Amino acid sequence: MITFDGVTKRFPDGTIGVDDLSLEIAEGSFTVFVGPSGCGKTTSMRMINRMIDPTEGTITVGGRDISTVKPTELRLGIGYVIQNAGLMPHRTVVDNVATVQVLRGVGRRKARIDALEAMERVGLDLRMATRYPAQLSGGQQQRVGVARALAADPPILLMDEPFSAVDPVVRDDLQREMLRLQAELAKTIVFVTHDIDEAVRLGDQVAVFGTGGVLQQVDSAENVLTQPVNSFVTNLVGRDRGYRSLSFHAASTVPVREVETVGVDALASLPQLSPSTWVLVVDEARRPVGWLNGTRQQLVASRGPEALAGLGTLTTPSRTLRQLLDAVLSSPSERGVVIDDDGALLGVVDAPEVLAALAAQRRDGVTDAPVDAADAVS
Numbered sequence: 001m002i003t004f005d006g007v008t009k010r011f012p013d014g015t016i017g018v019d020d021l022s023l024e025i026a027e028g029s030f031t032v033f034v035g036p037s038g039c040g041k042t043t044s045m046r047m048i049n050r051m052i053d054p055t056e057g058t059i060t061v062g063g064r065d066i067s068t069v070k071p072t073e074l075r076l077g078i079g080y081v082i083q084n085a086g087l088m089p090h091r092t093v094v095d096n097v098a099t100v101q102v103l104r105g106v107g108r109r110k111a112r113i114d115a116l117e118a119m120e121r122v123g124l125d126l127r128m129a130t131r132y133p134a135q136l137s138g139g140q141q142q143r144v145g146v147a148r149a150l151a152a153d154p155p156i157l158l159m160d161e162p163f164s165a166v167d168p169v170v171r172d173d174l175q176r177e178m179l180r181l182q183a184e185l186a187k188t189i190v191f192v193t194h195d196i197d198e199a200v201r202l203g204d205q206v207a208v209f210g211t212g213g214v215l216q217q218v219d220s221a222e223n224v225l226t227q228p229v230n231s232f233v234t235n236l237v238g239r240d241r242g243y244r245s246l247s248f249h250a251a252s253t254v255p256v257r258e259v260e261t262v263g264v265d266a267l268a269s270l271p272q273l274s275p276s277t278w279v280l281v282v283d284e285a286r287r288p289v290g291w292l293n294g295t296r297q298q299l300v301a302s303r304g305p306e307a308l309a310g311l312g313t314l315t316t317p318s319r320t321l322r323q324l325l326d327a328v329l330s331s332p333s334e335r336g337v338v339i340d341d342d343g344a345l346l347g348v349v350d351a352p353e354v355l356a357a358l359a360a361q362r363r364d365g366v367t368d369a370p371v372d373a374a375d376a377v378s
């Protein structure tokens with residue numbers, strides 16, 4: 001557990017970086033500090049490993065007042081990841097990752113073995129081990145930064161805007177990887193970002209900072225989206241928050257209905273359909289191929305299955321209501337196609353069923369953690 005109790009940081013020039021911060025960070029939780037530039041996120045984070053000391057108030061880590069702990073000792077238990085990874089350019093990847101273990105006095109051989117393990121854990125190809133940082137992509141460098149922070153297996157990980165310099169696709173990958181790692185390692189993670197989408201995707205606890213280093217709201221990601229406490233948080237959260245909050249509800253309670261199907265080989269023998277009748281075309285393994293109605297039938301007769309209407313996005317019961325609704329909205333038949341993990345058809349759902357499930361879950365107070373919070377991102 002990390003606690004901030006009445007913590008203020010006043011810099012020598014009089015700037016208040018953080019103003020009277022009180023906050024609890026539970027062991028094993030993923031806490032995100034979010035807010036616009038200059039609102040004290042980084043200063044708050046750096047006070048945890050004593051890169052900055054508070055002017056007032058107390059911070060404890062594992063029950064110990066950290067002002068009584070030597071910074072070097074404190075940092076042995078705290079990994080730190082920064083933007084652009086901060087790698088040493090003249091050292092190989094494996095030696096970069098081994099840095100902390102070597103500093104701790106672990107023999108070089110053992111440090112390298114730990115480093116290779118950490119690289120594997122973050123999904124880095126071990127063939128990268130002997131490369132230099134400049135020979136890696138931005139996303140790979142960022143993974144090396146995470147591996148380096150994890151190599152000494154610290155219980156706490158501080159991450160300061162670690163993914164903000166990479167492109168959106170790589171960023172998505174890295175965020176996914178973080179969620180997987182957190183599920184596996186259960187570290188106490190404190191993560192700084194100015195991006196609310198990243199915050200709600202990653203955080204089980206989201207701390208929203210405002211102007212002058214004043215904490216505005218500390219809450220679950222869902223509550224920050226659905227119950228912002230003031231206009232500052234409402235503005236930060238932005239539009240579509242109701243839609244995004246669907247990501248916090250599991251799709252599994254929505255009944256999947258049967259749908260009329262036709263095999264892709266049997267298209268020629270299908271009687272003429274009416275324009276408003278949709279049938280789902282499936283292959284021999286019952287994997288959906290496309291939608292067909294009366295208007296499309298002529299086209300398919302002359303041009304074959306590629307003239308079928310698209311399926312829209314497909315989803316599985318293990319995903320969220322947001323994905324289910326998206327499947328409905330993107331489907332030409334207005335029915336969302338649900339498949340199993342092998343891609344075979346389970347059935348369809350329609351929009352009223354999704355909304356009814358949402359209403360029931362809200363009424364019963366059911367909020368499942370998103371199976372994959374990726375779709376909380378707009």
Ligand SMILES: Nc1ncnc2c1ncn2[C@@H]1O[C@H](COP(=O)(O)OP(=O)(O)OP(=O)(O)O)[C@@H](O)[C@H]1O
Nearest residue numbers: 011015016017036037038039040041042043044194
């Ligand atoms: N060494 C310093 N001396 C004076 N003021 C500082 C110092 N470091 C930070 N500040 C100020 O303290 C405030 C909080 O800074 P901090 O870096 O914590 O914000 P932040 O929310 O992390 O911003 P960003 O997202 O831009 O990194 C800002 O007004 C900043 O200018």
